[in-house]
Amino acid sequence: MLKxxxxxxxxxxxxxxxxxxxxxxxxxxxxxxxxAALRRKPLTTQFQALEGVSFxxxxxESVALLGYNGSGxxxxxxxxxxxLSPDEGKxxxxxxxxxxxxxxAGFHPDLSGRENVYLNAAILGMSKxxxxxxxxxxxxxxxxxxxxxxxxxxxxxxxxLRLAFSVAIHTEVDILLIDEILAxxxxxxxxxxxxxxxxxxxxxxxxxxxxxxxxxxxxLCQRGVLLRGGSIxxxxxxxxxxxxxxxx
Amino acid sequence: MTTETTSVPALRAPGAGLGLLDVxxxxxxxxxxxxxxxxxxYRGSILGWLWSYVKPxxxxxxxxxxxxxxxxxxxxxxxYALYLLSGMMIVTFFTEAFQNGTRSIIDNSALIKKxxxxxxxxxxxxxxxxxxxxxPQVVVVFVIALISGWQFSLGAVAAILLSLLIITVFATGLGxxxxxxxxxxxxxxxxxxxxGMCAVWASPVLYQWHLVADRVGEGALFTLYSINxxxxxxxxxxAGFWMPLHPKNGLVLPNLVPAxxxxxxxxxxxxxxxQFVFRRLEGRFAQDL
Ligand SMILES: Nc1ncnc2c1ncn2[C@@H]1O[C@H](COP(=O)(O)OP(=O)(O)OP(=O)(O)O)[C@@H](O)[C@H]1O
Ligand SMILES: [Mg+2]
Numbered sequence: 001m002l003k004x005x006x007x008x009x010x011x012x013x014x015x016x017x018x019x020x021x022x023x024x025x026x027x028x029x030x031x032x033x034x035x036a037a038l039r040r041k042p043l044t045t046q047f048q049a050l051e052g053v054s055f056x057x058x059x060x061e062s063v064a065l066l067g068y069n070g071s072g073x074x075x076x077x078x079x080x081x082x083x084l085s086p087d088e089g090k091x092x093x094x095x096x097x098x099x100x101x102x103x104x105a106g107f108h109p110d111l112s113g114r115e116n117v118y119l120n121a122a123i124l125g126m127s128k129x130x131x132x133x134x135x136x137x138x139x140x141x142x143x144x145x146x147x148x149x150x151x152x153x154x155x156x157x158x159x160x161l162r163l164a165f166s167v168a169i170h171t172e173v174d175i176l177l178i179d180e181i182l183a184x185x186x187x188x189x190x191x192x193x194x195x196x197x198x199x200x201x202x203x204x205x206x207x208x209x210x211x212x213x214x215x216x217x218x219x220l221c222q223r224g225v226l227l228r229g230g231s232i233x234x235x236x237x238x239x240x241x242x243x244x245x246x247x248x
Numbered sequence: 249m250t251t252e253t254t255s256v257p258a259l260r261a262p263g264a265g266l267g268l269l270d271v272x273x274x275x276x277x278x279x280x281x282x283x284x285x286x287x288x289x290y291r292g293s294i295l296g297w298l299w300s301y302v303k304p305x306x307x308x309x310x311x312x313x314x315x316x317x318x319x320x321x322x323x324x325x326x327x328y329a330l331y332l333l334s335g336m337m338i339v340t341f342f343t344e345a346f347q348n349g350t351r352s353i354i355d356n357s358a359l360i361k362k363x364x365x366x367x368x369x370x371x372x373x374x375x376x377x378x379x380x381x382x383x384p385q386v387v388v389v390f391v392i393a394l395i396s397g398w399q400f401s402l403g404a405v406a407a408i409l410l411s412l413l414i415i416t417v418f419a420t421g422l423g424x425x426x427x428x429x430x431x432x433x434x435x436x437x438x439x440x441x442x443x444g445m446c447a448v449w450a451s452p453v454l455y456q457w458h459l460v461a462d463r464v465g466e467g468a469l470f471t472l473y474s475i476n477x478x479x480x481x482x483x484x485x486x487a488g489f490w491m492p493l494h495p496k497n498g499l500v501l502p503n504l505v506p507a508x509x510x511x512x513x514x515x516x517x518x519x520x521x522x523q524f525v526f527r528r529l530e531g532r533f534a535q536d537l
Pocket of ligand 2: 073
């Protein structure tokens with residue numbers, strides 16, 4: 001028998017001793033490889049993007065992942081969503097994960113908005129029935145009803161992002177990973193997105209948010225995890241994490 | 249065992265899947281991916297889907313006039329144009345599915361790098377797109393055969409379906425194999441184009457099988473030639489569309505039944521090998537692309 005008396009406090013994400021190494025290739029053709037080998041130059045170098053990171057996130061928690069460019073935030077989210085696999089250590093998740101690593105990754109410019117909504121919802125793991133039920137909400141949220149049957153290539157970039165974000169934010173998930181996508185659209189739309197994300201948090205979803213808008217993200221999330229050079233420099237209150245990051 | 253029905257799902261490693269079985273589970277997405285490719289193919293053209301019928305019809309007309317009448321091939325082989333077209337269709341289907349499958353992973357790199365979905369979806373979708381593109385050709389060949397006096401028989405229909413099945417399985421397996429290798433070594437793509445070029449000659453499409461048998465005898469070399477799944481599929485297509493017309497010099501591969509079964513077995517073995525290699529390499533797709 002499993003103990004399920006406290007489902008709200010079980011771990012949603014467990015990261016344990018996680019290591020991710022990328023191989024950087026210095027040669028890109030047969031000739032270069034040959035010449036480099038002759039001169040005994042290294043053909044590749046290993047780059048540790050994450051070195052032994054451990055933390056866990058409880059269900060219903062909202063966590064800001066902070067750090068400078070190249071500190072490994074996106075890599076971390078990709079590992080949680082399963083896009084990348086760990087070289088060492090492990091990542092475990094509970095329930096459906098939707099990684100909004102980039103909105104509109106699955107959009108095709110030659111398809112209409114409607115077709116793209118269905119395609120992208122399916123990519124994010126929704127069934128046809130679920131998409132049918134949510135379709136009107138998705139379109140209403142994006143506020144581009146008039147253009148829904150137009151090919152996406154004729155959209156303005158803001159409209160494109162609105163629709164893509166709207167699909168993503170309506171998917172039925174337990175864990176939502178958000179990478180730098182809150183900068184979509186104009187001010188009113190951003191506020192609407194934030195309100196929606198707060199709503200998801202109130203509904204008990206687990207959130208992991210990456211953003212360089214430090215004030216926004218520390219207001220949105222209680223907990224902050226600061227990454228520096230691939231390892232955790234701080235894990236605690238999000239305001240403190242931001243202060244620490246600013247202090248350098 | 250949990251007694252609670254609303255129990256929380258178990259902790260699991262993200263990105264671990266069941267390979268091709270997951271493709272079946274995500275068939276809604278698979279259908280949408282195939283439909284996307286098919287839809288954008290003829291976007292903005294007036295004739296649209298009619299083009300898929302115009303192409304094989306034109307091919308038939310060219311074969312009929314240029315090879316059948318001008319080069320007089322039709323005098324030695326009955327229904328020569330139909331012979332060519334029914335074999336050519338199979339090889340075209342194979343090369344299209346194989347080449348698209350090989351490119352499928354890098355063509356979808358934007359998606360693979362950002363969102364986790366079972367990556368086997370892409371080569372499988374490529375094959376299905378090739379199936380959809382081949383169906384109009386099957387229709388054209390079938391109608392031409394009917395006009396020429398084709399009579400229904402269960403054997404003929406079974407031969408045609410088996411032919412398409414062999415290619416579908418074989419091309420999917422090869423597409424997964426080469427598609428996975430292509431991520432790290434784009435050479436795979438060029439290599440596959442050359443295979444496509446050779447495929448027409450490695451099976452009796454533009455000539456009859458006995459020309460090979462005359463040269464190499466019916467020994468081990470010929471066995472090697474005839475267990476090529478494409479040879480089996482081409483001959484099955486001939487058996488289904490062309491033989492029922494009782495053409496002059498109408499011959500198909502001797503031992504067509506064992507050859508087809510061997511072809512089918514090789515196709516499935518290739519699919520397993522493709523899946524195996526794909527799983528070994530897919531962990532690196534997102535970072536190498
Ligand atoms: N596929 C890859 N191959 C090689 N190196 C990579 C790969 N992906 C990421 N890296 C490296 O890993 C490091 C961390 O990258 P990551 O994208 O996680 O940074 P980030 O914290 O998201 O930065 P940013 O704030 O700019 O988005 C970078 O130095 C990057 O060059
Ligand atoms: Mg990033």
